[in-house]
Amino acid sequence: MPIDLALRRQLEHIVGPEAVLWRREELLVYAFDGTIERALPRAVVLPATTEEVAAVVRACRDAGVPVTPRGAGTGLSGGAVPYQESLVLSTARMNRILEVDPVDQVAVVQPGVTNLAVSEAAAPYGLFYAPDPSSQRACTIGGNVAENAGGPHCLALGVTTNHVLGLEVVTAAGDVVWLGGRTRESLGYDLRGAFVGSEGTLGIATTIVLRLLPKPPAVATLLASFPSIEAACEAVSAIIARGVLPSALEMLDEVTIEAVQAGLQCGYPPDARAVLLIEVEGTEDAVSADAEEVRRECLEFGATEVRAARDAKERELLWRGRKGAIGALGALAPNYYILDGVVPRSRLAGVMAEVRRIGGQFGFRIANVFHAGDGNLHPCVLFNDREPGARERVLAAGAEIMRLCVDAGGTLTGEHGIGLEKRAFLPWVYSAADIENMERLKEAFGNDGRFNPCKAFPTGTGCGEMAHYPSALRAAGSDAYV
Amino acid sequence: MSERDELAVAGARPAAVLSPTSLEELRDVVRAAASDPRANLVPAAGRTALELGGVPAEPFALLDLSRLPLDGVRHEASDLIVECPAWMPISLLNDRLAGASQWVPLDPPLSDRATVGGTLAAALAGPSATGYGLPRDLLLGATLLRSDGELVRAGGRVVKNVAGFDLLRLWCGSLGTLGVLVHVTLRTYPRPDLSALACDGLMLAEALDLSDRALRSGARLRSCEVAQLGSSSWSVHLGVERRDRATLASLASWSEGSGPPPPTRDVGFRPDDALTLRASATRRQLLTAAERLVSAGAAAAVVRPALGSVRATWSSGRLPDLPGFSRLLADLRTSLAPLGGFVIVERMPGEWRGAVDPWGPAPPAVALMRRVKAVYDPGAHFARGRFVDGI
Numbered sequence: 001m002p003i004d005l006a007l008r009r010q011l012e013h014i015v016g017p018e019a020v021l022w023r024r025e026e027l028l029v030y031a032f033d034g035t036i037e038r039a040l041p042r043a044v045v046l047p048a049t050t051e052e053v054a055a056v057v058r059a060c061r062d063a064g065v066p067v068t069p070r071g072a073g074t075g076l077s078g079g080a081v082p083y084q085e086s087l088v089l090s091t092a093r094m095n096r097i098l099e100v101d102p103v104d105q106v107a108v109v110q111p112g113v114t115n116l117a118v119s120e121a122a123a124p125y126g127l128f129y130a131p132d133p134s135s136q137r138a139c140t141i142g143g144n145v146a147e148n149a150g151g152p153h154c155l156a157l158g159v160t161t162n163h164v165l166g167l168e169v170v171t172a173a174g175d176v177v178w179l180g181g182r183t184r185e186s187l188g189y190d191l192r193g194a195f196v197g198s199e200g201t202l203g204i205a206t207t208i209v210l211r212l213l214p215k216p217p218a219v220a221t222l223l224a225s226f227p228s229i230e231a232a233c234e235a236v237s238a239i240i241a242r243g244v245l246p247s248a249l250e251m252l253d254e255v256t257i258e259a260v261q262a263g264l265q266c267g268y269p270p271d272a273r274a275v276l277l278i279e280v281e282g283t284e285d286a287v288s289a290d291a292e293e294v295r296r297e298c299l300e301f302g303a304t305e306v307r308a309a310r311d312a313k314e315r316e317l318l319w320r321g322r323k324g325a326i327g328a329l330g331a332l333a334p335n336y337y338i339l340d341g342v343v344p345r346s347r348l349a350g351v352m353a354e355v356r357r358i359g360g361q362f363g364f365r366i367a368n369v370f371h372a373g374d375g376n377l378h379p380c381v382l383f384n385d386r387e388p389g390a391r392e393r394v395l396a397a398g399a400e401i402m403r404l405c406v407d408a409g410g411t412l413t414g415e416h417g418i419g420l421e422k423r424a425f426l427p428w429v430y431s432a433a434d435i436e437n438m439e440r441l442k443e444a445f446g447n448d449g450r451f452n453p454c455k456a457f458p459t460g461t462g463c464g465e466m467a468h469y470p471s472a473l474r475a476a477g478s479d480a481y482v
Numbered sequence: 483m484s485e486r487d488e489l490a491v492a493g494a495r496p497a498a499v500l501s502p503t504s505l506e507e508l509r510d511v512v513r514a515a516a517s518d519p520r521a522n523l524v525p526a527a528g529r530t531a532l533e534l535g536g537v538p539a540e541p542f543a544l545l546d547l548s549r550l551p552l553d554g555v556r557h558e559a560s561d562l563i564v565e566c567p568a569w570m571p572i573s574l575l576n577d578r579l580a581g582a583s584q585w586v587p588l589d590p591p592l593s594d595r596a597t598v599g600g601t602l603a604a605a606l607a608g609p610s611a612t613g614y615g616l617p618r619d620l621l622l623g624a625t626l627l628r629s630d631g632e633l634v635r636a637g638g639r640v641v642k643n644v645a646g647f648d649l650l651r652l653w654c655g656s657l658g659t660l661g662v663l664v665h666v667t668l669r670t671y672p673r674p675d676l677s678a679l680a681c682d683g684l685m686l687a688e689a690l691d692l693s694d695r696a697l698r699s700g701a702r703l704r705s706c707e708v709a710q711l712g713s714s715s716w717s718v719h720l721g722v723e724r725r726d727r728a729t730l731a732s733l734a735s736w737s738e739g740s741g742p743p744p745p746t747r748d749v750g751f752r753p754d755d756a757l758t759l760r761a762s763a764t765r766r767q768l769l770t771a772a773e774r775l776v777s778a779g780a781a782a783a784v785v786r787p788a789l790g791s792v793r794a795t796w797s798s799g800r801l802p803d804l805p806g807f808s809r810l811l812a813d814l815r816t817s818l819a820p821l822g823g824f825v826i827v828e829r830m831p832g833e834w835r836g837a838v839d840p841w842g843p844a845p846p847a848v849a850l851m852r853r854v855k856a857v858y859d860p861g862a863h864f865a866r867g868r869f870v871d872g873i
Contacts, residue, residue: 101766103765103766104764104765104766105765106764126698147644148644148648150642154642158615158619159642159644161648161651162615162619165822166822171850175849175850177846177847177849177850178822178846178847179847179850180822181820181821181822181823182764182821182822182823183762183763183764183790183818183821183822183823183824184616184762184788184789184790184791185605185607185616185655185762185789185790185791186762186822186824186845187762187824187826187841187842187845187870188844188845188847188848188851188869188870188871188873189652189655189656189660189847189851189854189855189870190618190651190652190654190655191652191847191850191851191854192651193618193648193650193651193652193654194647194648194649194651194652196648197644197647197648198647198648214697214698214700216700217699217700218700237560240562241559241560241562241672242672243671243672243674281700282700282701282702282726283699283700283701283702283726283729284729285725285726285728285729286700286701286702286723286725286726286729289725342640342641342642342643343640344558344561344563344639344640345560345561345562346558346560346561371642374640374641374642375640375641375642376642409639409640410638410639410640411638411640411643411645412645413643413644413645414640414642414643414644415642415644416644417644418644418645418646422645426645426646429638429645429646430635430645430646431635433632433633433634434634434635434636434646435646437628437632437634437636437649437858438636438646438647438649440857440858441647441649441652441854441857443853443857444850444853444854444856444857445850445853456646456647457646
């Protein structure tokens with residue numbers, strides 16, 4: 001449905017005619033995000049200030065037009081896909097770092113700033129921003145806040161919610177309000193904490209205060225090779241239980257190693273069935289003690305080799321394999337379906353065996369590259385979308401893997417969000433009363449059902465038909481990440 | 483101060499004390515209150531923080547959780563999590579975890595009596611929050627009893643979870659105004675091998691500078707506090723992993739400190755502490771805030787630089803004069819508020835109630851907070867009047 005002319009004129013008045021896109025050819029690129037879920041927006045508006053965001057939200061509300069906020073569109077659960085012919089509100093023009101304060105150790109940024117840009121701006125002061133989703137060159141802080149994004153280095157330091165101090169938000173009702181500020185604690189209800197991870201259903205963050213941390217003086221990066229994924233999983237549990245909390249503890253299975261070696265040549269042992277990429281940080285003394293402890297645990301659980309990066313270049317090489325892993329899967333199959341589930345660490349070994357069994361049952365190879373330290377799995381089902389019936393089988397396999405995670409005492413998503421993709425599965429982890437209770441928060445923020453509709457919860461009028469098409473399916477390419 | 487009324491909430495006596503002995507009885511009590519428009523229930527278990535907040539709308543009943551059963555503790559040592567009833571005393575819970583050499587790093591004031599749920603609801607951090615995060619960071623999942631008697635859950639049993647809204651953070655710090663925490667899942671940690679280090683005889687600015695250097699050293703600090711405990715000089719108190727001691731040695735001349743618990747933990751909540759306030763500030767504001775409190779005659783003050791908090795306390799015999807204190811409080815609040823800071827008066831003499839607002843001016847989001855209260859406790863049956871802006 002094209003945008004109503006009166007509303008278009010009103011929006012053009014608010015943000016300027018060049019910042020309102022409404023021609024079909026302009027809208028096509030806003031129809032999808034990191035999934036292959038697609039829905040054409042009614043229009044796209046690119047405000048430049050908080051006041052403009054608020055005015056756009058109010059204008060749409062008055063006109064009864066749904067709004068879907070959008071950052072960089074790298075999300076992996078369909079959160080930015082404009083269902084119900086939403087108007088897309090893009091934060092792309094709000095991309096300034098407003099301040100880096102090295103004394104208070106905060107950065108104040110607009111939502112369209114990329115994740116990596118924050119750490120780059122903080123680096124001259126010996127500081128960094130901890131959450132590091134693999135899409136960090138492209139993804140935005142606003143999107144990170146909406147999804148409560150994680151990343152490989154969140155094991156010891158926590159995810160986005162642990163690093164957001166304050167938010168200026170435009171609520172779904174169009175009100176501008178500050179939640180929190182520059183201090184660790186805030187007065188009254190922790191609405192800042194409730195807003196982070198709300199998947200763009202409560203409002204849009206327009207200014208974000210981030211906590212920066214001092215860079216640790218020493219770091220050690222190790223690559224441990226294992227003869228089986230089960231052995232690697234057991235080593236993970238043992239390392240954590242010993243009291244060593246690595247800053248990153250990532251696992252790649254043999255399928256991923258094969259792809260990485262073919263595409264990236266980063267020196268991973270080709271005969272390994274699984275590798276752990278482990279990073280420990282801290283003082284020189286602590287790092288050497290932790291690295292030794294990690295090496296000992298890995299060897300005890302059957303590692304055939306534990307290699308330490310000798311310098312920054314070697315470290316970068318080891319990380320290249322991890323960070324480029326998903327893109328490299330393109331060498332093995334034309335398409336993949338990436339999942340995001342969490343299980344208790346102690347169940348990792350058993351769950352990985354089951355994942356493999358499910359792959360076999362449905363006739364797919366499954367590559368695994370994931371945040372093993374916090375039990376956050378990312379099975380990637382490899383397939384060819386041109387093969388008749390493949391997509392349906394992939395979705396069925398995906399659903400079975402999600403069910404497996406829940407049955408193992410885990411949950412449906414550790415960092416990608418529920419979005420469109422897993423709406424139908426939410427009742428596996430929460431009762432109807434739990435879900436109704438959560439959704440009351442939307443009412444408090446003034447979401448009448450038209451603010452990022454059909455996301456995060458299985459309810460919503462006119463959304464039902466969509467719930468049968470969960471998807472994080474896309475053609476694998478070099479820009480892919482997890 | 484003379485002896486405290488063990489049942490009083492912000493100095494006011496409850497009209498009744500309701501002490502359910504089972505979850506079903508607890509739900510019955512809450513359901514009965516839901517049908518009485520005047521009913522106001524103030525949940526309490528360890529009763530260590532009943533002086534926090536405003537006077538509840540009267541008449542109110544104390545909803546005493548301390549006689550509820552303490553079964554249902556489930557420790558998964560290999561996953562580093564524990565489930566327990568929310569009214570479990572922290573000390574009892576940590577005794578149960580000791581066999582596996584683990585603990586839940588909650589150490590609020592009066593930790594020997596404080597309960598898990600009360601500490602979460604009151605958002606009372608202890609020294610260990612520097613190393614392990616605020617109480618809310620330890621909570622992975624919880625069940626809440628809402629004012630209509632419904633039990634609702636948020637979070638889960640894993641360390642990373644973004645399914646559904648993060649209501650856990652909303653419940654933490656809500657001081658019982660959104661419901662009663664019933665069951666919680668918490669992170670546990672291996673018991674660290676800690677060294678307690680202290681460096682005495684410093685000026686405040688020197689002490690804060692030393693703490694900054696320690697925090698930036700890369701050493702794994704489990705606690706880091708700057709304190710003035712009765713003397714005129716300041717000291718730095720660190721809890722540090724033993725193997726990181728050498729790194730810190732070059733920063734100052736340390737003595738082996740006392741603890742655990744560190745001498746700072748209960749400051750403000752000891753029997754003779756009659757007036758206590760806690761300011762939340764940015765790092766840059768901490769020095770001035772702490773200096774002003776001490777120059778107003780505080781008997782003791784504890785700064786937690788990594789948390790941006792400073793707590794100061796006056797003993798009963800040496801209270802400041804009320805008008806002077808009120809001016810100081812208003813000034814501090816005005817200077818901290820623009821960056822999100824605040825000052826909470828955590829304890830005050832009974833006769834000051836009415837003259838001193840324990841919370842101070844409402845935060846910018848207060849209208850939204852009122853809507854949140856309205857959607858979760860529409861009849862305002864839980865702790866009405868006790869929270870920020872009289873919520």
